[in-house]
Structure formats: C-alpha cells, structure tokens
Amino acid sequence: MKIYTGGGDRGKTGLFSGERVAKSHLQVEAYGDVDELNSTIGSLAAVLPTKGADIGEQLRLIQSDLLHIGAWLATTPTAQPTALLEEFAADRVGFLENTIDRMEENLHPLSGFILPGGHVSSAAAHVSRTVCRRAERRVVALMEQLGSEQLPESWQQVLRYLNRLSDYLFVLARYCNHLTGVDEPLWKS
Amino acid sequence: MKQQIYTCELQQSTRLSAGTFELALSRPRDFTFQPGQRIRLLDRYRERDYSLVNAPADSSLRLCIRRVPAGSFTASLHAAATGSRFQFSGPHGYFVFRSTSRPAVFVATGTGIAPFASMARAKTRGFTLLHGVKSPDDLYYADLFHATAGTYVPCISGKASTAARWFHGRVTGYVEKELPPGTYDFYLCGRTEMIRDVTWLIDEHFPDSNVYSEIFF
Ligand SMILES: Cc1cc2nc3c(=O)[nH]c(=O)nc-3n(C[C@H](O)[C@H](O)[C@H](O)COP(=O)(O)OP(=O)(O)OC[C@H]3O[C@@H](n4cnc5c(N)ncnc54)[C@H](O)[C@@H]3O)c2cc1C
Numbered sequence: 001m002k003i004y005t006g007g008g009d010r011g012k013t014g015l016f017s018g019e020r021v022a023k024s025h026l027q028v029e030a031y032g033d034v035d036e037l038n039s040t041i042g043s044l045a046a047v048l049p050t051k052g053a054d055i056g057e058q059l060r061l062i063q064s065d066l067l068h069i070g071a072w073l074a075t076t077p078t079a080q081p082t083a084l085l086e087e088f089a090a091d092r093v094g095f096l097e098n099t100i101d102r103m104e105e106n107l108h109p110l111s112g113f114i115l116p117g118g119h120v121s122s123a124a125a126h127v128s129r130t131v132c133r134r135a136e137r138r139v140v141a142l143m144e145q146l147g148s149e150q151l152p153e154s155w156q157q158v159l160r161y162l163n164r165l166s167d168y169l170f171v172l173a174r175y176c177n178h179l180t181g182v183d184e185p186l187w188k189s
Numbered sequence: 190m191k192q193q194i195y196t197c198e199l200q201q202s203t204r205l206s207a208g209t210f211e212l213a214l215s216r217p218r219d220f221t222f223q224p225g226q227r228i229r230l231l232d233r234y235r236e237r238d239y240s241l242v243n244a245p246a247d248s249s250l251r252l253c254i255r256r257v258p259a260g261s262f263t264a265s266l267h268a269a270a271t272g273s274r275f276q277f278s279g280p281h282g283y284f285v286f287r288s289t290s291r292p293a294v295f296v297a298t299g300t301g302i303a304p305f306a307s308m309a310r311a312k313t314r315g316f317t318l319l320h321g322v323k324s325p326d327d328l329y330y331a332d333l334f335h336a337t338a339g340t341y342v343p344c345i346s347g348k349a350s351t352a353a354r355w356f357h358g359r360v361t362g363y364v365e366k367e368l369p370p371g372t373y374d375f376y377l378c379g380r381t382e383m384i385r386d387v388t389w390l391i392d393e394h395f396p397d398s399n400v401y402s403e404i405f406f
Contacts, residue, residue, distance in 0.1 A: 002381055002404050002406060004381075005381050005384045005385040005388065005402070005404060006381075006385040007384060007385045007388035007389065007402075009385075010389065010392065012392055014388075014400050014401075014402070016283070017399070018287075018374065018399030018400055018401050019399055020388075020391065020392055020396070020398070020399075020400055079287075080287040080288075080289065081283070081287060084283050084285065
C-alpha cells in the first residue's frame with residue numbers, strides 16, 4: 001500500500017479529524033513525541049537481556065497502546081471522528097501498575113539518586129523514560145490549550161497512562177540492571 | 190488485534206465498462222461495515238484491498254474493480270467463475286462520511302468512486318461529486334449519482350464529444366476553476382497524484398476545510 005501522497009510536502013498535514021494544520025501545530029508535536037517514544041521503545045526491545053522475554057511482550061503491548069494514543073492525539077476532541085476511535089480505557093494504566101509492582105518485588109529499595117545507565121537495555125529504558133516525560137509535558141500543554149474540562153474521558157486516561165509509563169520505564173531500567181547483574185550507577189554528590 | 194477472516198462465494202460478475210467490472214459476493218451473516226470501508230481479499234500469497242460499493246443493509250457485498258493491465262490479482266478476480274470462494278478480512282479503514290454543517294465535496298478518480306457509491310446507497314445526500322475518468326464509458330454508477338448527488342460533475346480528461354453535461358479536464362481543473370469559494374468537507378479517493386494535487390489546491394483556495402483521503406495506488 002502506498003504510504004505517501006506528497007500532500008504534506010508544503011509544511012501542512014492532515015489530522016485524523018480532517019483539519020489541515022501546520023506541522024508545527026501543538027497537536028502534531030504531541031503525537032510526534034508519542035511516535036518518537038514508540039520508536040525508542042522499539043530500540044529498547046531490541047537490546048533486552050535474554051532473561052527478559054516477558055518484558056518484550058509487555059513492550060509490544062505498550063507500543064500498541066502508544067499507536068492508539070497517537071490516534072486520539074491526532075483527533076480534535078470536539079470533532080465527530082472521535083466516534084470512530086476505540087475508547088482508551090483505564091485498564092491500560094492498571095496493566096502498567098501491575099507490571100511495575102511485580103518488577104519492584106525483585107529490586108532493592110532506592111537509597112539515593114541513580115544515574116541513567118548501566119546495561120545497554122537499562123540505558124535505553126532511561127532514554128525512553130525521558131522521551132515519555134516530554135510527550136507527557138506536550139500533552140499537558142495541548143490539553144490546556146484545548147480546555148481540559150471538555151475533553152473526552154480517554155484523554156484523561158492518556159495523560160494518566162503517560163505518567164505511569166515513565167514510572168514503568170524507570171523501574172524497568174533498574175530491573176534490566178538487576179537481571180544482567182550490572183551495578184546501578186549511583187550519584188555521588 | 191486479530192482480524193476475523195470471513196469466507197464468501199462469488200455470486201455474479203458484471204461488466205461496468207471496457208476495463209472495469211463489479212463482483213457480487215455472498216455476505217457472511219455476521220459481517221457488518223460502515224459505508225466507505227473496505228475489505229481485504231486474501232489468497233495464499235497475496236492480499237488486496239477493495240472498497241465496498243453496496244449499502245450495509247444489502248444482502249450481497251459488491252466490489253467495483255479496475256482490471257489492471259498485467260495486474261496479477263485483478264486478472265484472477267476477472268477470471269473467477271461463479272461459485273468461487275474467497276477469503277477476506279475487514280472491515281478496514283476510517284474513510285466514512287461524517288455529517289457536519291459544512292457542505293461535502295467528494296472527489297474520485299476511476300474506481301475511487303466505490304466508497305461514494307456505498308455512501309449514496311446508504312442515503313447520504315446533498316453532496317457534490319467530481320468523478321474523474323478518461324472516457325465517459327467509465328462513468329459507472331452515473332444513474333445512482335444523478336439521483337442522489339446535489340451536484341454531480343463527471344470530469345472527462347480524454348478526448349470526448351463536446352457534450353456540455355461534462356466538465357472537460359481533470360478534477361483538479363474543476364476544483365481550481367469552478368468550485369465556488371467556501372469551507373467544505375473534502376473526501377478524496379483514488380490515485381496518489383490526484384490526492385496530492387487536490388490537497389494542495391485545498392490548502393491554497395479552501396483553507397479551513399477538512400480533508401479525508403483514501404489512497405488506492
Ligand atoms: C485502501 C484501498 C482501497 C482500494 N479499493 C479498490 C477498489 O475499490 N477497486 C479497485 O479496483 N482497486 C482498489 N484498490 C487497489 C487494489 O487493492 C489493487 O491494488 C489493484 O486491484 C491491483 O491489484 P493487482 O494485483 O491486479 O495489480 P498489481 O500487480 O499489484 O499492480 C499494481 C498497480 O496497478 C495499478 N492500479 C492499482 N489499482 C488500480 C485501480 N483501482 N485503477 C487503476 N490502476 C490501478 C497501479 O499502477 C499499481 O501500482 C484499493 C487499494 C487500497 C490501498
């Protein structure tokens with residue numbers, strides 16, 4: 001299937017809800033950040049330790065969630081096409097929380113700040129975490145611009161999900177060091 | 190998400206024009222779709238997408254297919270005998286009509302008319318339709334659109350008699366020179382080049398319009 005038309009060659013793009021907007025539009029920035037986050041998670045998945053088979057499956061689910069989130073962000077909330085979108089449900093946040101809790105059972109409590117790094121998979125998880133925080137900030141800015149009282153429930157869930165995903169990626173970074181026996185780099189102030 | 194695979198049977202193949210035919214397929218009982226959506230026909234090696242031209246309530250599924258010269262899949266579809274079985278997944282896509290206060294302008298080239306036929310059969314009315322084809326022979330579904338469109342504009346790009354009821358030229362020419370200024374909901378379906386060119390014209394001449402597109406090839 002052909003994926004390009006060239007319709008965007010002059011600096012505008014089409015939202016899922018049909019509006020033509022500048023590629024610098026906040027909405028495009030927001031789903032662009034989520035897209036970037038998704039790509040970094042793809043590179044994280046490619047360097048997972050072999051012991052982390054179940055993490056690979058989790059990351060695939062998260063990548064699907066991020067595509068779903070991208071569709072919501074590419075749709076102006078008051079536009080009719082929101083009816084075509086599947087609800088982004090609260091159980092997705094629940095899924096992240098469960099996996100965070102399970103990983104944490106294996107980790108020592110934090111005694112200070114850690115420096116992002118260690119095993120290559122841990123370092124990659126930290127990159128994803130920081131991209132995730134940026135995506136979250138952009139979504140907050142967008143929601144402020146759109147007037148968050150009027151937004152569908154799915155948007156609120158998207159925001160909760162991105163917040164929890166950063167936490168998941170932080171814990172995952174630690175867990176990857178744990179699995180590979182690499183010491184966590186600690187901040188010596 | 191796993192797509193459900195359906196099986197259907199070829200009920201009838203009908204000639205629409207020298208290069209185009211319509212297939213009627215039996216409709217699996219539990220298959221539903223929205224006008225404008227498409228199905229993906231599957232065989233062992235290949236898969237190809239086709240927009241449905243029937244209304245959701247109709248008893249058969251219908252496809253409007255251009256027989257592509259040297260096209261491998263369309264050659265087998267064209268040769269298929271009544272009773273042949275096909276598998277498909279679907280419905281796919283989001284190219285569905287969204288009723289708003291803005292007037293709708295449908296722009297199609299060739300078989301890109303298919304999703305609009307389904308919408309018209311499902312009682313969408315009042316739209317302007319531009320159908321770009323090389324020859325008047327390819328104005329399939331003209332009767333349907335004469336009866337349902339607010340304005341139906343066949344755009345003939347090849348040499349044709351000078352009948353006044355057609356626009357002589359490409360759909361882009363009509364959008365640029367004839368379409369009254371306004372804010373519209375544009376629905377574009379067909380060739381990539383048409384979708385690109387019309388999108389640029391919309392950005393230039395009809396800012397604040399909405400644009401939805403479905404690329405066939
Ligand atoms: C979303 C979507 C919806 C589609 N809906 C339809 C439809 O309703 N009716 C339909 O006929 N086709 C439709 N197509 C195209 C269809 O999926 C196949 O690509 C087409 O039938 C050619 O298959 P083939 O194996 O015979 O040709 P291939 O050997 O794959 O050759 C492909 C080439 O054929 C040409 N071509 C493809 N489709 C067309 C066409 N419709 N008219 C003229 N030239 C074409 C292009 O040059 C393309 O590069 C759709 C495609 C997409 C992506």
